[in-house]
Amino acid sequence: MRDTTYQYGRCLAAAFIVKITPPENIYHRMWGAALHDQAEGVHQQLECNVLWLRAVDGSAELLLLSVDHCLFWKDVNEAFKQTVSDACGVPLDNIVVYFTHTHGAGLMDPGRSELPGGDLIAPYLAELGQKVAKTCEELSDQLEQVWLTAGMGNCGLATNRDYYDVERQGFVCGFNPLQSTDQTLLTIKVARENGELLSVISNYACHPTTLAWDNKLVSPDYVGAMRKTMRHALGRIPIVFVQGASGDVGPREGYVGDVKVAERNGRQLGLANLEVLAGMPEIPSRYSYDGAVVSGATIGVWSYKPFSESELEDLSSFTSWSREVLLNYREDLGTxxxxxxxxxxxxxxxxxxxxxxxxxxxxxxxxxxxxxxxxxxxxxxKLESIESFTYTIRSWSVGEIVLLGLNGELYNCYQTRVREAVGDRAVVVGTLADGSDCWYLLDQASYGKGLYQEEASVIKQGGLEMLIEATIKVLNLA
CATH class of the missing domain: 1.10.287 (Helix Hairpins)
Structure with missing residues (x-):
């Protein structure tokens, strides 16, 4: 019997950190309640953490860009990806931008150029695209053989954020101590064949809304402190943060202006990642049962053994697929x-x-x-038709590890139901992939309650369940 605590994949990879901090006086207003428009400084540097994965035989590839912004509008994101694709040669369909979703970096909307600091947005976005593109071009000849090792952990940072305010007789978007949430953390080590660490993927569902309307500093929110904590132990390596299904999830302590709270939240998640990494084997191998040894008790002995040639072949498989699902728009959106x-x-x-x-x-x-x-x-x-939205579920599999690219902000139940249904594979649930063209996707039971997420949704009730069903069906056939 083989233990399945960890899942593995084998491919080629290259990784790099790109600093993408905007001017300290750029347009910054992200929150409706904010009284300021421009940033007044920088809390921590913003980053784009790049991870390029390619099949051992060169037959498939995936370029992951973990970007410290809330999101880009569709046209901005498409232009960004095109710039990167032109530079490095990776097709657009094989590039995914995972926005960390920080709400402290400002709303990068070129349409707000006439507002204070808004004139800096377009030049900043152009520079960002060129910097990331140049890095990816240089990475193209740095791909090397790596192992991916995935492990599950837990972090108490995430809490439910659909709270019923008795006095107001309605729901607010804030910490709800009465309902649990999925606090699963998926950590993936990307290491050279000699065990030397190249990069880490951290997949966790929690809105980066520690810092809110009182914050006037450009900040990656808790994600920056998470990386800082991990790098203190691991060295300055690229850390690819992938936001999970966090539509109804946020930190227990949030919506503040104090950056120390964001740093504390980030340390909590960083330490949880380090705990998962600490338990992983240095060199991936099969941990299996050897048999019994009679001692003071009869002991069951397990040990690590090299993977067989057939196992290595399976773990080196690199495939991709996409599935389109038509989701109906709400009928009460107005004009x-x-x-x-x-x-x-x-x-x-x-x-x-x-x-x-x-x-x-x-x-x-x-x-x-x-x-x-x-x-x-x-x-x-920005609706593409008057009836339905074409939602594309994207997936890449490397050995026993699956990476999903999911547009929009999905409710937390998506990741629990999908992971429960696909067996022993490690599933990276990556939301806000290339932004949020469909906005929020709530579960059926959450409609009709007056939640903010429904107000900010364009998809009709039942859309999330359709995505869950389609994802499970295709993953179980893959």
């Missing part, structure tokens, strides 16, 4: 014209004489309502 009219009305009130007498709270609330409408306009003006 771009009606939302634009609401924006005009709110802006007129904001510019009126009465507004000059508003308290700080009144200013904050009005700005937040206006921001909600702007984002609603962004959501519904």
């Amino acid at each position: 771009a014209a009606s939302v634009s009219q609401k924006i005009d009305e709110l802006e007129a009130v904001q510019g009126s004489a009465d507004a000059r007498a508003w308290t700080e709270v009144q200013q904050r609330d009005h700005r937040a309502l206006l921001e909600r409408e702007h984002r609603k306009l962004t959501r519904i003006s």
Whole structure:
């Protein structure tokens, strides 16, 4: 019998860290409640952690870009990927941008160029694309044989964030101590054949919303401190953070302006990753049962043994697939014209004489309502049809390890149900892959409660369950 605590894969890989911190006075407002528009400094450097995987025989490849931003709009992300693809030769379908989803880096919307610091967005995005593209071009001749070792752990950082406020008689988006969440951590070691560490993948579901409207510093939120904690023990290696299914998940302590809280949250996750890594074998091999030894007790003995040639062949398999699922849009989204009219009305009130007498709270609330409408306009003006959204589930498998590329913000139950259904394989549930064109995907039971996530969703009830079913079906056939 072979132990399945760890899963393995074998391929070629190269990795690198690209610093992508924007100007310290760039447009920064990410939160509706924020009273500032521009950043006033930098908390920690933003990064793009690059990991290039290729089949041993060169038949398939995947370029992972873990980017310290909340997300990019679709056209911005497509331009970014095209720049990278042109430089390194990897086809667009084999490049996936995993946004870490920090809410402390600013909203990189070129359409906000007229706002304070907004003129810096487009030049910054162009520079970011060129820097990452140059790095990937240079990595193309650095691919080397590696082992992937995947292990599961647990971290208590993540909590449910759909809380019912009794006084308001409605749900708010905040820590809910009454409901549990999936705190599973999947950590993957990427190491050379001699055991030397090349990179680490960390897959965990928790919204990086430690820092909120009071924060005026560019920050990767807890992800930066997670990397710092891990590098203190492992050295300065690329750490590819992949956001899990965190639509209804956030940190217990969040929505603050104190960067020390983000650092504490990050240390917690960093140490959890190190715990998983500490238990892994230095050189991947088969851990199997040898038999009994009679001692003071009859002992069952296990030991590591080299993989057989056939096992090595299986662990070196590198495949990819995609599956399209048609998801119906909600029928109550309204029209771009009606939302634009609401924006005009709110802006007129904001510019009126009465507004000059508003308290700080009144200013904050009005700005937040206006921001909600702007984002609603962004959501519904980018719909590809009036009936359905074509959702593409993407997957890459290296040996016993599966990496999913999932657009949007999925509720936590997606990852638990998929992982439970696919047996002993390690499944990286990577959401916000290439952004969030479909926005939130809630489970059926969460519709009709007045949740923020439903307000910010364009997909009709039942869409998430369709994705879960399609993912499980294809993975079990792969």
